[in-house]
Amino acid sequence: MKSTQSVLRIFALSLFASGVLxxxxxxxxxxxxxxxxxxxxxxxxxxxDVQASMGEVAxxxxxxxxxxxxxxxxxxxxxxxxxxxxAAYFIAAPQGGVPGNIPVYDVAARVKSVSIxxxxxxxxxxxxxLKVTERYFVHNTSSPALTQWSARSFEVVLPSEAAIDxxxxxxxxxxxxxxxxxxxxxxxxxxxxxxxxxxEGEKDTLFQLSYHLPYNSGKFTFRAQVTLPADxxxxxxxxxxxxxxxxxxxxxxxxxxxxxxxxxxxxxxxxKAVEFTISxxxxxxxxxxxxxxxxxxxxxxxxxxxAGNQPGGGIGTPINTPDPLSQxxxxxxxxxxxxxxxxxxxxxxxxxGMPVAGDAVTDGAAVSPAxxxxxTNRGSLLDALKDELFALESDKVSGKIAPEEYAQxxxxxxxxxxRALNRM
Numbered sequence: 001m002k003s004t005q006s007v008l009r010i011f012a013l014s015l016f017a018s019g020v021l022x023x024x025x026x027x028x029x030x031x032x033x034x035x036x037x038x039x040x041x042x043x044x045x046x047x048x049d050v051q052a053s054m055g056e057v058a059x060x061x062x063x064x065x066x067x068x069x070x071x072x073x074x075x076x077x078x079x080x081x082x083x084x085x086x087a088a089y090f091i092a093a094p095q096g097g098v099p100g101n102i103p104v105y106d107v108a109a110r111v112k113s114v115s116i117x118x119x120x121x122x123x124x125x126x127x128x129x130l131k132v133t134e135r136y137f138v139h140n141t142s143s144p145a146l147t148q149w150s151a152r153s154f155e156v157v158l159p160s161e162a163a164i165d166x167x168x169x170x171x172x173x174x175x176x177x178x179x180x181x182x183x184x185x186x187x188x189x190x191x192x193x194x195x196x197x198x199x200e201g202e203k204d205t206l207f208q209l210s211y212h213l214p215y216n217s218g219k220f221t222f223r224a225q226v227t228l229p230a231d232x233x234x235x236x237x238x239x240x241x242x243x244x245x246x247x248x249x250x251x252x253x254x255x256x257x258x259x260x261x262x263x264x265x266x267x268x269x270x271x272k273a274v275e276f277t278i279s280x281x282x283x284x285x286x287x288x289x290x291x292x293x294x295x296x297x298x299x300x301x302x303x304x305x306x307a308g309n310q311p312g313g314g315i316g317t318p319i320n321t322p323d324p325l326s327q328x329x330x331x332x333x334x335x336x337x338x339x340x341x342x343x344x345x346x347x348x349x350x351x352x353g354m355p356v357a358g359d360a361v362t363d364g365a366a367v368s369p370a371x372x373x374x375x376t377n378r379g380s381l382l383d384a385l386k387d388e389l390f391a392l393e394s395d396k397v398s399g400k401i402a403p404e405e406y407a408q409x410x411x412x413x414x415x416x417x418x419r420a421l422n423r424m
Contacts, residue, residue: 025072025095025097026069026070026071026072027047027069027070027071027072027078027080027093027094027100028067028068028069028070028099028100029067029068029080029094029099029100029101029102030062030065030066030067030068030099030101030102031043031045031062031066031068031082031084031101031102031103031104032066032101032102032103032104033066033084033104033105033106034103034104034105034145034198035105035106035144035145035146036106036144038066039062039064039065039066039067040062040066040082040084040104041062041063041064041065041066042061042062043061043062043066043082043083043084043104044059044061044082044083045059045060045061045062045068045070045080045081045082046058046059046060046080046081046082046083047059047070047071047072047078047079047080047081047093048078048079048080048081048090049074049076049078050076050077050078050079051076051077054079057072057073057078058070058071058072058073062082068082070093072093076093077092077093078092078093079091079092079093080092080093080100080102082102082104084104084105084106084107085106085107086107086149087104087105087107087147087149087195088195089102089103089104089195089197090174092175104147105145105146105147105197105198106144106146106147107146107147107148107149107195108146108147108148108149109148109149109150110148110150111140111142111146111147111148111196112142113139113140113141113142113143114138114139114140114142114148114196114228115138115139115228115229115230115231116136116137116138116139116226116228116229116230116231116268117137117138117139117204117230117231117232118135118136118137118230118231118232118233118234119134119135119136119137119224119226119230119232119233119234119268120134120135120136120137120232120234120236121133121134121224121233121234121235121236122134122135122236122284123235123236123237123241123278124237124238124241124282124283124284125215125241125280125281125282125283126283128214128215128216129212129213129214129215130212130213130214130215130220130278131165131210131211131212132162132209132210132211132212132213133208133209133210134156134158134208134209134210134211135206135207135208135209136154136156136206136207136208137204137205137206138154138196138204138205138206138207138228139199139204140196140197140198140199140204140205141198141199142198145198146198147195147196147197147198148195148196149194149195149196150193151182151191151193152184152191152192152193153191153192153193153194153195153196154191154192154194154196154207154227155184155189155190155191155192155227156189156190156191156192156207156209156227157188157189157190157224157225157226157227158188158189158190158209158211159188159213159220159222159223160186160187160188161213161214162188162211162212162213163211163212163213164181164209164210164211165210165211165212166178166208166209166210167179167180167181167192167208167209167210168206168207168208169192169194169205169206169207169208170205170206170208171195171197171205172197172198172199172200172203172204172205173200173203176206179192179193179194179207180192180193180194181209192207194207218279218280218281219277219278219279220277220278220279221246221275221276221277221278222274222275222276222277222278223273223274223275224268224273224274224275224276225270225271225272225273225274226268226269226270227270227271228270229267229268229269229270230267230268230270231266231267232264232265232266232268233264233265233268233274234262234263234264234265235251235262235263235276235278236260236261236262236263236284237260237261237263237278237282238259238260238261238282238283238284238285239258239259239260239261239282240280240281240282241261241278241279241280241281241282242278242279242280243261243263243276243277243278244276244277244279245275245276246275246276246277247273247275248272248273248274248275249265249274249275249276250265250266251263251264251265251276252264252265252266259284259285260284260285
């Protein structure tokens with residue numbers, strides 16, 4: 001798909017263009033409290049070593065002007081973490097003397113202007129199971145700007161039979177990351193310990209869950225609930241599967257990609273169950289998603305890049321009906337790129353001679369490794385990246401990839417790149 005190819009291309013370009021890692025240096029910057037518009041004095045600053053199990057390697061405290069300085073003990077890569085009123089904020093440690101300025105916000109356990117813009121459920125079947133990837137796009141439009149943070153910053157309700165496979169999140173201006181999810185009361189109730197920062201323009205906070213459900217009977221009934229007012233509840237299915245409405249549901253079909261069904265329910269109320277039954281079997285057509293992404297410039301970074309006049313892209317061009325999910329599709333497609341990044345990171349950190357357990361994941365589908373050793377796999381990966389490098393240059397010349405998208409994806413892959421260079 002287009003978004004995943006962009007990830008490969010950016011990774012390739014970075015890998016072959018970067019000659020050496022940055023030398024040890026001092027990271028300096030200013031922490032600003034954007035709630036008050038003043039410097040954040042007395043905040044704890046920590047330099048985190050990504051390659052040392054996120055170990056803390058340097059500490060500082062902001063002065064009266066919000067200024068800090070941290071000495072890097074080696075060549076990294078590092079993150080800078082600032083803790084303000086208990087909530088943590090991160091940036092990648094800048095290089096080349098660029099200041100590491102960090103915005104923070106005052107914290108409240110509950111902020112009135114927090115709501116769900118969209119709860120998007122993408123489903124397919126595999127091996128007698130119903131596999132679900134659910135993404136929550138959470139708005140924080142508070143004024144003055146406040147971060148909602150506590151041990152229960154965002155609560156979700158899943159089917160009691162759900163077995164969770166993965167959890168992730170992304171701040172409005174942050175990188176995708178694995179985050180904490182805790183059981184919270186009855187079976188199927190969970191809470192995220194993750195800050196919901198104020199929106200940055202069109203960018204809000206993403207929570208993502210992957211889970212599977214028993215599906216031996218070929219059908220499953222959901223009683224979906226949201227914990228905050230939700231503008232949109234959407235279900236994405238392969239064409240071969242069926243959604244049957246039940247009590248409290250009012251889904252409307254939205255025509256989009258020819259291989260995908262999209263159903264949207266508007267204005268879902270907290271605590272009120274929306275019942276629907278999924279039946280049939282099928283897989284999401286990744287290649288068709290990619291084609292749609294290519295048409296509308298979707299993929300990780302498309303929203304930041306402001307492709308066209310839209311905040312996001314789309315899997316396919318809407319037919320007759322405006323696409324209510326267009327501004328969320330870059331998250332959906334970007335998630336597939338994250339799977340590629342995770343697989344690459346696992347591959348590159350395996351020592352030569354260690355067997356690779358299980359299947360690699362790319363474009364959201366399981367693929368059995370065709371080669372025996374990680375060393376051989378590395379060579380195969382780099383061969384593919386060389387081809388993608390030339391394709392990237394062609395896209396740049398023809399104007400098919402926006403400079404902003406290039407920069408955003410490259411930044412997201414910086415940590416993986418440095419790990420790769422250190423292992424070569």
